[in-house]
Amino acid sequence: MRRPLAALLLTAAALAALAVPAGASTRATWTHQTLRCATGHKSATVTLKWVPGAPIDGGSGRYVQKGWYDNPCAGQWLLLFGCMPGSQSDCYAVDVAPKHRGKIDQAVSGELQAGPTCDDHGGTASVDYVPAKKAPSCPTG
Secondary structure: OOHHHHHHHHHHHHHHHHOOOOOOOOOOEEEEEEEEOOOOOOEEEEEEEEEEOOOOOOOOOEEEEEEEEEEOOOOOEEEEEEEOOOOOOOEEEEEEOOOEEEEEOOOOEEEEEOOOOOOOOOOOEEEEEEOHHHOOOOOOO
8 A cells, every 4th residue: 555545554553542531432433344255155345443533524423443454256356445434535545466365454345346446546555455466457548
């Protein structure tokens, strides 16, 4: 992931942690997304642990503390996509190659695709690839 984006997310997470008053409830909630593979009896999954915090930039006041993704689907890429709280122009995407899994610390939703995306969503998203060595050669212009 790009360092400036990671630094921005860490800063937002640190501010959110400081914004919770002492003694306030820190009850976490979990979201699970299951996406059936095109073939076989497997599913890709995205699991996120949400924690409360103060709303930042019009956000909901709930932030992803940690998350996991798993793409066991042969021949399908898992696209993870999300935007910073209160923004539709500061977005990010992660393309996960078939048969890969990992951790993520951002709010995302997933979708399965036949191949990797080369779309930066009109210049609003930075796209990373997991693993990086599987990054496609995308046409420019």
